[in-house]
Amino acid sequence: MDLPVKSTLGYTPFQVPPNNSGTEVQDTAYSSNITPDHFLKMPSSLPGRLGDSTMSLSTDPRTHPGQLRALQELKLHELSYLTTDLGLDSPLDEIMQFVRANERSLEGLYEKLDYHVEGEHVERDQLETVSEVIHGQDGHTIRLYITSLATSQARSDLPAILYFHSGGMIMIDTLSRVHVTWAESLARTGFVVVAVDFRNALGHDDLHPFPAGLNDCAAAVQWVDAHREQLGIDRILLQGDSGGGNLAFATALKAKREGWLRAIDGVCAAMPYISNAYHLSREWKLRELPSLVECDGYLISSGTSSLNAKLYTAPDADDAMNPLAWPYWATEEDVKGLPPHYITVNELDPLRDEGIAYYHKLAKAGVRVTARVHLGVVHEAEMFLRNVLPDLYLDSLWGIRKFADRLNSKEQATVMNS
Secondary structure: OOOOOOOOOOOOOOOOOOOOOOOOOOOOOOOOOOOHHHHHHOOOOOOHHHHOOOOOOOOOOOOOHHHHHHHHHHOOOOOOOOOOOOOOOOOHHHHHHHHHHHHHHHHHHHHHOOOOOOOOOOOHHHEEEEEEEEEOOOOOEEEEEEEEEHHHOOOOOEEEEEEEOOOOOOOOOOOOHHHHHHHHHHHHOOOEEEEEOOOOOEOOOOEOOOOHHHHHHHHHHHHHHHOHHHHOEEEEEEEEEOHHHHHHHHHHHHHHHHOOHHHOOEEEEEOOOOOOOOOOOHHHHHHHOOHHHHOOOOOOOHHHHHHHHHHHOOOOOHHHHOOOOOHHHOOHHHHOOOOOEEEEEEOOOOOHHHHHHHHHHHHHOOOOEEEEEEOOOOOOHHHHOOOOOHHHHHHHHHHHHHHHHHOOHHHHHHHHHO
């Protein structure tokens, strides 16, 4: 059994719990009849791979049964999925080949999944999608895919949401089915959805590491802000999942630094990939982000995440702890004054604790923030397993819409001025 370096209780199971009452306590529960060997024979109370290093999604009792059946059918339920013998010191071309192979695997998976969800009553033919091409700061073009209800054209009070897709900031196409169907679902709730085709760090032709993708997201926000009247919108939200959650957080931080934060009314992030701590020691992870050990290998692993992160920012580079690249490292001063945030994380996701840590940082800085933990599910479950977990999917979708409704511009002004 693997024990943490520092228990969250403040003492290990082999120590007498500290007495904080000021009175003398008889050491009866920890008598000589109970030895460390006794504890080692007892079932561990530590969750996941903290208590049993061999545990997988198949054996973790917290796993949602419907999710497990789906993952077993897809052969994604064991720890071997997306693992590699490569390390951070491996040749860059080998790392790139491995990541490209993973991308092809994921794209193939996303193409064959069923994204139909009972409870979505607006059909695709009631949606309209147009594209706009804007110019980025590096002399390139950025395509925006704007989706809305066909009946919303004459409105001027709609919320806009800029969607930054998943893929660890390095891979997966904006037009992948998992992303397009999510944008359409957001539009069905009444959003004007702007899906941003930002540069992935692992581009089709070349590497585009940080800050290329972030700069594209920032340019998109500023374009939408300048075209509020044309789009019929009165609020602008940022939303992303996984790597897209990173970009949503980072775009808000960048806007604050550069003086255009007023363009952003709210930020939503699901399962944010924000720490770049995947290569750090086990001791550091247990102390700071224990879910990186507890859920390591549950669909994603620290080993693979560290390779992905290297393509975005090298681990020994100046940007390895830059909050604009990895928002987990933002200071309280960095986040002070940011607009309201809404964060969701999943219980069986290695990234769970970094999202929770960012929530606490925002709250400590006085930012309006709410968060949810989805129990029993893995990274991106609500996105790619939505047909199996429709209630989770609809809860995630409408949670964002309800958050946007709380940010009605007049109500927001009242709160901010009170």
